[in-house]
Amino acid sequence: MTSMPQDQDYEIVSPPTDLRKKVRELSPREARKFDPVKAAEAALERIAPHFGNWMDNEAKGLVSAWDIVKSDGVSKESVDTLYQSVHNIKGQGLTLGFPLVGDVAASFCHLIENLPAPEDLPVGLAEGFVEAIRAMVTEGAKDTANKTGVELLDTLRTATDTYLAQFPPKDRDGEA
Helix, strand or coil, X not given: CEECCCCCCCCEECCCCCHHHHCCCCCHHHHHHCCHHHHHHHXXXXXXXXXXXXXXXXXXXXXHHHHHHHHHCCCHHHHHHHHHHHHHHHHHCCCCCCHHHHHHHHHHHHHHHCCCCHHHCCHHHHHHHHHXXXXXXXXXXXXXXXXXXXXXXXXXXXXXXXXXXXCCCCCCCCCC
């Protein structure tokens, strides 16, 4: 139920379901024995076998977003779609056991975030990022033990820094 008094600038939103009805309260004895960190680690261990498939799906989503850029051209909308996809990978890389892929995605996000305009996206470099992420996920290049993946990340970072150096840096409001 939602209510908004006439003289107020806010709205109070009440949840439709009382979540307290969905859980059982622990007894004091159970509460003393309960370790939330251990419970979270156990839950992660149960779902860990799915991480590779989830990251594979994220990589496929990135390739699909890149296909939109290639077919529709570089525009604010197509670059926004690409950015959202790579940003998801950046955020999920470490959790899903692909920290190296997350680092590549973070570098790609850095590139997109620092472009003066979406139309300034360097298509060749962007394609290099997409292919690197796709290949790393496919090959299981998860961390710094994969020397080829580390070299690829370093190359992409250097190319990004070199490309962005031609533009004045943005301030916090996104203005040059």
